[in-house]
Amino acid sequence: MRRLLLILPVVLFVILIGVLAVLTLQTKEGRDPSLIPSALLDKPAPEIQLAAVSDDIPGGFAGADLRGRVTMVNVFASWCVPCLAEHPLITRLAEDGVPVYAINHRDSAPEASKWLKVNGNPFTAVGFDPEGRASVEWGVTGVPETYIINAEGIVTFKHAGPITAKVLKDTILPKLREAGE
Amino acid sequence: MIAEIGQFALLLALIIAAAQVVVPMVGAARTDATLMAFGSRMAVAQAALLAAAFAALTYGFVVSDFSVSVVFQNSHSLKPMLYKVSGVWGNHEGSMLMWVLILAIFGAAVAVFGRNLPPTLKARVLSVQAMIGVAFLAFIVFTSNPFMRLDPAPFDGTGLNPLLQDPGLAFHPPLLYLGYVGFSMAFSFAVAALIEGRVDAAWGRWVRPWTLAAWVFLTGGIALGSWWAYYELGWGGWWFWDPVENASFMPWLFGTALLHSSIVVEKRDSLKSWTILLAILTFSMSLLGTFLVRSGVLTSVHAFASDPARGIFILIILLVTVGGALSLFAWRAPTIRGGGLFAPVSREGALVLNNLLLTLACATVLLGTLYPLILEAASGGASRVSVGPPYFNATFAPIMVPLVAAIAIGPLLAWKRGNLKAATVKLRIAGVAAGGAIVITFIAVPGGPILAPFAMGLAAWLAAGAMVEWGSRIKLFSAPVAESWRRLTGLPRAASGMTVAHLGLAIMIAGITGASAWRTELITTLAIGESAQAQNYSLTLQAVENGRGPNYNFERGTFLLTDRDGDTLLMYPERRFFPVAGQTTTEAAIKTTLLADLYAVIGESRSAQDAGQKWTVRFFINPMVPWLWLGAFVMVGGGLLSLSDRRHRVGAPRRKQRPVPGVSGAPAPAE
Amino acid sequence: MRHFLAIFAIVAAISAAGLVTGSPALAVEPDEVLADPVLEARARELSKVLRCVVCQNQSIDDSNADIARDMRLIVRERLVAGDTDDQTVAYMVARYGDYVLLRPPFQPNTMALWVGPPFMAMIIATLALLFFRMYQRERVASGSPEPLTPTDRAQLDALVDKLAAEPRRPRRQSGLRAELEQPFGSTGSGGNGSDNPAT
Structure with missing residues (x-):
């Protein structure tokens, strides 16, 4: 009994170190402690109605528009540098036939409109969210963020941060395929 | 050149530390006085070399040698001298160097002042202290070399976070490290005693002053950090239960317990196993804090530029030192014979209660701090929760209330067997x-x-x-x-x-x-000449002026505070903009009175048309806050x-007429 | 001036009661504040338990991040729309998950967190109890004398006082010895005949 009591601290300590080691190794492989899993996963996409950015940008969409096929929702802003970095990959996805909807986060209409004209507009529709309210409905924590929604309108995946070629290949494409099954 | 000297001194210190692990330990095992004496010299040499390395790095900061990578990343030629110097420990590499320097200084202090220690115990303490030193010196040399050069050398540095350019914060880390690392002495004494197989009242008497010194530094360091947050962050918060704050608080809680239990060891030759365990646990909390701050496993406002590779290294150090010490404890503790018996109601009993409650408090803080990590690991990243101030307030306070209530009673109880009734009457x-x-x-x-x-x-x-x-x-x-x-x-x-x-x-x-x-607060916007009311006070914005500081531009408000008797007071809060860092800080205007702080902050208004016309004004009346710092100061x-007690002064020759009666197991005679 | 400060301090301490809001707020901007003080106070309390999702351990009440402001505004909107506090919190949890709660909910995956401290307290209390039972046994085993009855105690104290009152002590005690025994003596003499309502 006394022996057991004396060994207890060692055991507890080793378990603690084990837990911390697992997390540290995960952090080494890209775990970001500031990222949180989306609360919307496996839940219906928010039924929020968004207006268009301007007359010349196809836009405005609602939750209902996201049903019937696999879609993506991308949160972007003209002031967001990583958004520009991932834009070519988003464009490629759209060209390959994935309907990509966009939430234009905390932006001004002229800036956003200009940005889309300069960098190209791959989006099926762009919803204007100058106050960041739609972003809160979607549980957005930063820009850019990308969601995958299946044909039933259920959110199946969220990626926080820019989509890189690696992310596209390793996670986005498999998750799109998964959502289509 | 100077940086290379520093580098060389660092490497040499590592080698000497490695020798210091082996030589005195072997000397103690063979009771070879020459080998044991070598340990003392090595401890002093190691401290001197690390002081040289630290001086070399400081020199790099002082002369703004931007060819040294750490200086480039953490300093700037325009920075005031005080902050150039404090920049030495305001970064990961430099702070680790300070960490090992303090460790070596404590080791050298044992070597120099520990003349009345039994030679074998002293040799073993130095050896254990050097084990920790080797681990962290290797950590610095292999993962965080502060003397890394840049080629070509940049023209100027990238500055230091302006929030950190503050006298309070300049001295917060050194005090904190003195506290953290100071507990290494208790750890080394504990491990040495376990190896030696002897824990007696004399051991308690040697450990107490080191623990007390570390406790004093840690208390001061935590209080200084809290005070800094209070006046610098601009909203009067002083404790946030942030993981890194908790990391400094946990060694404090265990250290406070250790401080009290070592009294029982010294005076009554009792609670010995427990005190040894506490000594190990206290320092393990210091190491855990080092890990949490530098590994990047959690997010905190205080974290250094984090690096998981360093985290793994620190985990290995933790596993070997603390895991080893705990195993040694499990093996040797049964041989430690309990000393004086005591009744539940007695001075010892009160100190046991103190220890139990402080341990419970520390365990609770540890649970709350690590729970989000444990849950994340257990759920494979699917479950994430936050444990914030509401949790800690709800769990910590109920533990503190009985503890504080008991503090008044404990010292009134006699050793061995106290009279609760008499104490209550008093x-x-x-x-x-x-x-x-x-x-x-x-x-x-x-x-x-x-x-x-x-x-x-x-x-x-x-x-x-x-x-x-x-x-x-x-x-x-x-x-x-x-x-x-x-x-x-x-x-x-x-x-x-x-x-x-x-x-x-x-x-x-x-x-x-x-x-x-x-707390009372007023949040409003004011134009020049406008007033707002907070309780019975009227706050008028009289003027806003712009100017230049050494490395920043400022906007300073002049507020006239009038109480209902018509007495007035002027307050000058500032907003500072640091162009190099591109950051803005707030400098609150604080008037401290006996019973409250009056705390004013000026900010820019959110709405664009107010720019230059209206300012956001926050005015707080923080009752009793001065007592917080006063209390810490008094502690x-x-x-x-x-x-300063004579009996605590290690190395002070004991007066002839003051022998130490009633102490069983006198120190081992020198061979 | 000094007079002013002293008065101010006292009045500040006394008058602070009216507007009890408690926590700091760099973040709350004047334009967010609701006209209704009751609703505003509720909003502030809720803001303190909701975590700013992009910040490092800050509540939305403490943070000046954009998203924290959005969340504060939504909290106020929900309250104005007539939601209860719980509904407002649930609204946030639906969007950001349990992570947004600074006070973790009591549910299966946080059970250990909430049960932990009382459980540890019980273990510690049990160990302490066992220890003292052991003490009792050892005391009997080692043949230590039974504790003095109050009557014995009074007699002994009287004797000690008498001895102490004698001009010359048989053996001069060392300073340390005196210090060691002093609290014992002082407690003991506190309970001696004169002021002890001995049974």
């Missing part, structure tokens, strides 16, 4: 004081949180209890004045230190209560007073 005055404080607070501050008056009552109970104990020691009022005076002058400083530290805690509790219960003072 504490009648404290009971009256507590009741009085509750009633006065209820009348003076009606409508506040219902528990606040009781917390004030608790503070009064503790303060009066500490005074009663002090009074009974000197027989105040129960003996002639001359007799009391004679007793007062004869009172050991350790005893007075305890009274002072307990008083400090009482003052701090009053401060915490006031600061969290009765540190109590610790220092106790430390």
Whole structure:
């Protein structure tokens, strides 16, 4: 009994170190402690109605528009540098036939409109969210963020941060395929 | 060139530390006096080399040698000298160098001042201390070299976070490290005693001053950091239960427990296994803190540029040192024979209660701090929760209340077997004081949180209890004045230190209560000439002017504060913009009075059309907050007073007429 | 001036009661504040338990991040729309998950967190109890004398006092010895005949 009591601290300590080691190794492989899993996963996409950015940008969409096929929702802003970095990959996805909807986060209409004209507009529709309210409905924590929604309108995946070629290949494409099954 | 000298000194220190692990340990095993004496010399040499390395790095910062990578990343030629110097430890690499320097200085202090230690114990302590040194020196050399060069050298540095350019924060890390690392002494003594197989009252007497010194530094360091957050962050918050704050608080809680249990070891030769375990646990909390801050496993406002590879290294150090020490403990503890027996109601019993509650408090903080990590690991990243101030307040306070209540009683109980009834009778005055404080607070501050008056009552109970104990020691009022005076002058400083530290805690509790219960705030926008009301006070924005500081531009508001009697006061809060860092800081204007802080902050208005016309003004009345810092200051003072006690001064020749009777197991004679 | 400060301090401490809001706020901007003080106070309390999702351990009440402001505004909107506090919190949890709660909910995956401290307290109390039972046994085993009855105690104290009153002590005690025994003596004499309402 006394022996057991004396060994207890060692055991507890080793378990603690084990837990911390697992997390540290995960952090080494890209775990970001500031990222949180989306609360919307496996839940219906928010039924929020968004207006268009301007007359010349196809836009405005609602939750209902996201049903019937696999879609993506991308949160972007003209002031967001990583958004520009991932834009070519988003464009490629759209060209390959994935309907990509966009939430234009905390932006001004002229800036956003200009940005889309300069960098190209791959989006099926762009919803204007100058106050960041739609972003809160979607549980957005930063820009850019990308969601995958299946044909039933259920959110199946969220990626926080820019989509890189690696992310596209390793996670986005498999998750799109998964959502289509 | 200087940086290379530093690099060389660092490597040499690593080699010497490695030798210091082996030589004195072998010397102790063979009771070879020459080998053991080598240990002392190595400890001094190691400290000297690390001091040289630290000086070399400091030189790099002082002359702004941007070819040194760390200097480039953390300094700037325009920075005031004080912050160039404090930049040395304001980054990961430099702070680790300071960490090992302090470790080596403590080791050297044992070598130099530990003349009255049994030679084998001293040799083993130095060896264990060097083990920690080797681990962290290797960590620095292999993962965080502060002397890395840049080629070509950049023209100027990338600056230092302006929030950190503050005198309070310049001295916060060194104090904190002195505390953290100071607990390594208790750890080394514990491990050495386990190897030696001897723990006696003398051991307790040697460990106590080191623990006390570390505790004083840590208390000061935490208080300084808290004070800095209070005046610098611009909203008067002073404790956030942030993981990194908790990381400094956990060694403090265990260290406080250790401080008290080592008294029992010293005076009564009892609680020995437990004290050894506490010594190991206290330092393990210091190491855990080092890991949490530098590994990047969690997010915190305080974290250094984090690197998981370093985290793994620190985890290995933790596993080997603490895991090894705990295993050694499990193996050797059964051989430690318990000493003096005592009744549940006794001084020892009270100190045990103190230890149990502090341990529970520390375990609770540890659970809350690590729970999000444990849950994340257990759920494979799917479950994430936050554990914030509401959790800690809800769990910590119920543990502290009985502890504080007991602090007043414990010192009044006799060793071995106390008389609770007699103590209670003596504490009648404290009971009256507590009741009085509750009633006065209820009348003076009606409508506040219902528990606040009781917390004030608790503070009064503790303060009066500490005074009663002090009074009974000197027989105040129960003996002639001359007799009391004679007793007062004869009172050991350790005893007075305890009274002072307990008083400090009482003052701090009053401060915490006031600061969290009765805050008043005013948030508004004002144009020049406009006024706003906060309670019975009128705050008028008189002027806003712009100017330049050494490495920043500022916008300074002039506020006229008028109370209802028409008395006035001017306050000058500032907003500073640091162009190099591109950051803005707030400099609150704080007027400290006996019972409250008046705290004013100026900010820019959110709406664009107000720019240059209107400013956001925040004005807080923070009751009792000055008591918080005063309490911490008094606690540190109590610790220092106790430390100055003759019997604590390690190496002080013991006076002939003061032998140490009643101590079983005298130190091993020198061979 | 000094007079002013002293008065101010006292009045500040006394008058602070009216507007009890408690926590700091760099973040809350004047334009967010609701006209209704009751609703505003509720909003502030809720803001303190909701975590800013992009910040490092800050509540939305403490943070000046954009998203924290959005969340504060939504909290106020929900309250104005007539939601209860719980509904408002649930609204946030639906969007950001349990992570947004600074006070973790009591549910299966946080059970250990909430049960932990009382559980540890019980273990510690049990161990302490066992220890003292052991003490009792050892005391009997080692043949230590039974504790003195109050009557014995009074007699002994009287004897000690008498001895102490004698001009010359048989053996001069060392300073340390005196210090070691002093609290014992002082407690003991506190309970001696004169002021002890001995049974």
